[in-house]
Amino acid sequence: MTERSPVAHSHGTAQAPLPAASDLYALDSTFSEEERMVRDTVRKFVRERVMPIIGEHFEAGTFPRELIPEMAELGLLGMHLDGYGCAGLSAVCYGLACQELEAGDSGIRSFVSVQGSLAMFPIFAFGSEEQKQRWLPPMARGEVIGCFGLTEPDIGSDAANMRTTARRDGASYILNGTKMWITNGGIADLAVVWARTEDGVRGFLVERGTPGFTTSNIHRKLSLRASVTSELHFEDCRIPAENMLPNVRGMRGPLSCLNEARFGIAWGTVGAARSCYEAALDYAKTREQFQQPIARFQLVQQKLVIMATELVKAQLLALQLGRLKDQGTLHPVQISVAKRNNVREALHTAREARSILGANGITLEYPISRHMNNLESVFTYEGTDDIHTLIIGQAITGESAFS
Incomplete structure (x- = not known):
């Protein structure tokens, strides 16, 4: 009796072709x-x-x-x-x-x-x-660039306790405070800024060039280096009352915006993970050690299999998230599940991929370390991994860890 291949079909029926390595679930x-x-x-x-x-x-x-x-x-x-x-x-x-x-x-x-x-x-x-x-x-049209001012130097996850204030003064509001880690801040023509008022948290549209509004870029970053990250400074910045967003009050406004951004992150990190996985797979097939490609080594295959599996899971999470959103049935907790999982696994994928490339993995000749560094920021922004864990925990237990 001849030994059968471990991948042979047990019933002798025609075997469907395997999809591409980066789309294993077709x-x-x-x-x-x-x-x-x-x-x-x-x-x-x-x-x-x-x-x-x-x-x-x-x-x-x-x-x-x-x-x-x-x-x-x-x-x-x-x-x-x-x-x-x-x-x-x-x-x-x-x-x-x-x-x-x-x-x-x-x-x-x-x-x-x-x-x-x-x-x-x-x-x-x-x-x-x-x-x-x-x-x-x-x-x-890209003629006006915008940014979003919520996070502050001493206020991150607990955004409801922001210190930036907007005080009504006749037909204007006087804005004071500082926002930090603001993507696009230094190139933005318009800032959407959230501030505490006597009427609760409100959103304001602040144009570049308004007296009392300045920006300063954050340098010496080791992550998101191909992105503008800035501080926004408001010192007795007078803006017209009609620049306030009229149709939202309280934290529902900024949190709904963050959910929109988190949705994009849940999908985007799939792309970063795929890029790292594909680079590692291609490298493993061509890099030879001990007179054979390293793709033949069991430990390298194990790393690639884990990456491929997590990529499939992340793709499925993102796709179902999108289908739910298009159906109008998406819940914010579902966004937290996908954001938390997909960023976490993309970061793990980048680290494993880097190990397959060895020293080559730390150079900009390959995308892996660039993605790995970037993902360290994505792991934190729009809600840290810990915060999303507690959001999901509260949803499934009915108990809040925030109070």
Whole structure:
């Protein structure tokens, strides 16, 4: 009796071909034509325009501003919003775009996320019609860059206790305080700033050039180097009362914006994980040690199998998240589950991939360490891993660890 291959079919029936190594569950076949078109268009943009320059920008600590008009031309800015010059695409389309952008670099995806989900979304959801008409079309065209001011130097996760204040003074508000770790802050033309008022937490639109409003960029970063990260400073900054977002009060406003951004992160980190996995797989097939490719070694295969499995799980989480959002049945806790898992596993994937490349893995010739460093920030922002753990814990136990 001959020994059968461990992969032989037990019933002798025809075996279906295995999908691509980065799509083992054949999710590509579940996407609509429009979804695949969006994904492939953004993937082509990243391959042709982002990848040739992103390593140099990361090393120099600069953001490739020259790409903004191209991203706007592709309809990526506010792409999940309807009207006002926005593309009005589905949540899954938006997620797939985030996935491909972050396969290039977290800084590129962060720019698009902040512009669309943290700056344009609150205007779209909570702004007056006049505010929408004035700001959303030029933001969609990339002519006005936005940022989102919530986090403060001494106030991170406990954002409800922010110290930035806005005091009513006639037909104006006087804004005082500091916001920190603000993506796009140094290049933003418009800041969406959350502040405490006598009426609770409110959102304000603050234009660059307003007296009392200044920004300073944060340097010497080891993560998200190809992204602008800044402090926003407000010192007796007088803004017109009509610059307040009229249709939201309290923490529901900023938290709903964060959920929009977290949705994009849950998808985007799938792209970063895939990039690391594919680089490690290709390397393992060509790198030889002991007169054979290292892909033949059991420990290397084990690492690749773990990466492939976690990639499939992250892809499935992100896809179901998008389907739920498009159906209008998405709950914020489901976003926390996906954000927490997908960032965590993308970071683990980057570390395992780096180990397969050995010393080569620490260079910018390969994307892995760049992704690994970026993911350290993604692990923390828009809700730390710990905070999302406690959000999920509260949901399943009914007990709050926050009070």
